[in-house]
Amino acid sequence: MVQAVHRAMHVLRELATATPRLGVTELADRIGVAKPTVHALLRTLEAEGMVVQDRETGKYQLGPGLVVLGNAYLDSHELRTRAVTWADLLATQTGAAVWVGVFTDRHILVVHHAFRPGGSVQVLETGASLPWNTCALGKAIAAFLPSERRAELLAGELLRVTGASIDDPARLVAQLDRVRETGYALDDQELTLGDAGIAAPVFDRSGEVVGGLGLVGPVERLLADSARQECAIAVREVARSLSRDLGAPRDAGLRASS
Template identity: 65%
Template sequence: MVQSVQRAVRVLRELAAGGPRLGVTELAERVGVAKPTVHALLRTLEGEGLVVQDAETGRYQLGPGLLMLGNAYLDTQELRARSLSWADTLANRADEAVWVAVLTGDHVFVVHHAFRPEGVVQILEVGASIPWSTCALGKAIVAFLPPEQRKELLEGELPALTGSSITDAAALARQLEEIGRTGHALENQESALGDAGIAAPVFDRSGIAGAIGVIGPVERVLDDAVRQDHVVAVREVARQISRELGAGRSGAAGRTR
């Protein structure tokens, strides 16, 4: 790896995770390098529009250049492009919000969010990053990864975002095996209190591409009267997207392993 690039990325990640603004001293301590080095990195990043400095406090925050890069990524993300109309179809059918996500490291990254059809105030969650083990989307993806990748994630950090988050690797492994058999994953208040999700994996020509799922209040999404309808709808839409991505019938969502 190129050390200077790696350090610049770590600075950006600290700014993303550490709050609205951080100073040079704080960043140097977090990244573990000398203040002059961090200052040089910040000046370079500022010149490229990736960070900006507050004129009054001298602290730094993420800049608009990152948004441009993020939008460029979304514009070229094939799963997102293929799922736009299908996500709307699923949102209307389930009467719930729909998220499409991909796996990045040990988190899932939301690349598309179709709002619930009902005209209520909703927050766009595109760009949200969630630990894979705490959401249906993440578990739907990891269940279909090659065994060595799945093992690595199970041996990694399993954070507790709520009291319902599953932090036991053995329990998660059993859950992933069940997801592999059924072709869908459930989440019950594991990433946010009051929220639940049902997701299914999406495949492309080379394997697992991501996942799509319905997200909403637990009392609606997991209600006994509609839960199975949601499962069927999510799996059907995931299968259709998989076919459009070239997975074919043998690689479509809901396959058994």
């Protein structure tokens, strides 16, 4: 590991969680290095557009260069690229918003967000990072990960975002087993009060799970008895179509379950 790169990444992560900005002294205390070292890192990152300095306070925040890199990542991500058409189709079919996500460490990164049809105001969630155990996307993907990786996730920290979030490993194991049987996962106000999610896994040409696709919307709409099964079937079928578009074998889900 290159120490300077590691420290620079640590600086960026601290700025990503800071509200609203951090100074040299604060960053030095947070990452445990000398102020001159932090100052040198910040000057280099600023020259590359990765951070910007507030001229009034002297404090730093993330810079526009990260947006360029983030957009490049999204534009080159095969799952996202191929998911755009399928996500739009699912949103039209169900009248709900659609998220496409991938695992990053213990979180789900939303790489695409198809708005629900209609003219109502909506907030773009592309780039959002969600604790895996609090959302249908996370459970849909985790259910089909190798057993060692699932065990590692369940043994680690399980975050609570709402009062309905599940942080009991035994309950999550039961849910993941159910996902492997049905091919889709649910969350009931576990990420956002009033909202629910229905998601299914997406597989690539190797037959491994590479992400998930799912609906997000008001709990009374998605999980109502009259709509839940219809929405779940739609999600599962579109996820299978997306998987085939990625070259997944037809027995990908079954292969992952064995």
